[in-house]
Amino acid sequence: MSVPHADSLFFRTLEPPEGWEEAGREAVAASQRARMLDAVVRAVGDRGYANATVADIVGLAGVSRRTFYEHFDDKQDCFLAAYRTGVAVVIERVVATTAATPEDDWRERLRVGLAAYTAVLADHATFARTLLIDVLGAGREAVELRQRLYEQFVALFHTLSERAAAIDPAIAPVPDVFLRAVVGGIGELVQQHILSEGAESLEELTPTLVKVAETVIEFGGRRA
Incomplete structure (x- = not known):
């Protein structure tokens, strides 16, 4: 076979x-x-x-x-199935990696989660392009599927923000609108890197992504 x-x-x-x-x-x-x-x-x-x-x-x-x-019914049905399956792998990798990190260290959870994200995309460079670029030309249903993926990442960042606020009294939970901006910004940075440098080197971008997200979580909802 x-x-x-x-x-x-x-x-x-x-x-x-x-x-x-x-x-x-x-x-x-x-x-x-x-x-x-x-x-x-x-x-x-x-x-x-x-x-x-x-x-x-x-x-x-x-x-x-x-x-x-x-x-499959047609090309789009096959493409969407590939997208859903690949997204599930990416999310599972991020969740599993962060779950193995101490709950009281939100910065380390953020770092390992984003490192897992860039690593799995670098390992599967063709799918990385599909995830962030090709999907935009695959019709409304594909774009809506991409948006649902973004919401899953917003939920992960929401949980991380709540944990950071519980650990550090100076930090307040970040509004979801800010977290959506973080997820969108990370997506844009990753997309630009894929187009200019290729997905294979995405792990080089991890420190920048961590700094962006860390800054928003630490100061985006900061208590006066």
Whole structure:
């Protein structure tokens, strides 16, 4: 059975517990799906969303058009599935990393969370471009999905801000409107870095992102 690339963002996410080679019919379907999710990200990364076609996707995935339509309605359905799956991986990585950090050190939680974010995007550079750039040309539903991702990050920063306020009496919880500005600003900085330097070096941006977020959390809701 053909399996997805081992370094694909979707390989470990959809891999059956017993492994690709040992599993049965369900694993075949999971393997096909993982390969198509990987393929749509690569096709869009190479050609742009508007120019990428179902033919590109099935060619890169090594599946038939019939198999494609057994899983997805059209190109956008496949793209959105890849986006949702990849976003879940990114969020899970950030949450798991911060959860392993002491609760009473909000600055360290902020640092390791943003480090995890830039690391997973650097490890999966093509998806990083999809996450922040290509999605903007994939229609209203894709843009709305991107906005929901931003709200998930706002919620993470909200929790961090509340924890900082509980630890330091001089810090007050930051209004969500400020936190949305932080998330949007981080997205813009990451996007600019991808366009100018490439996603592979995103970890170099981590200290800047930490400083931006730390400043807003420390002073954005500061008590007089």
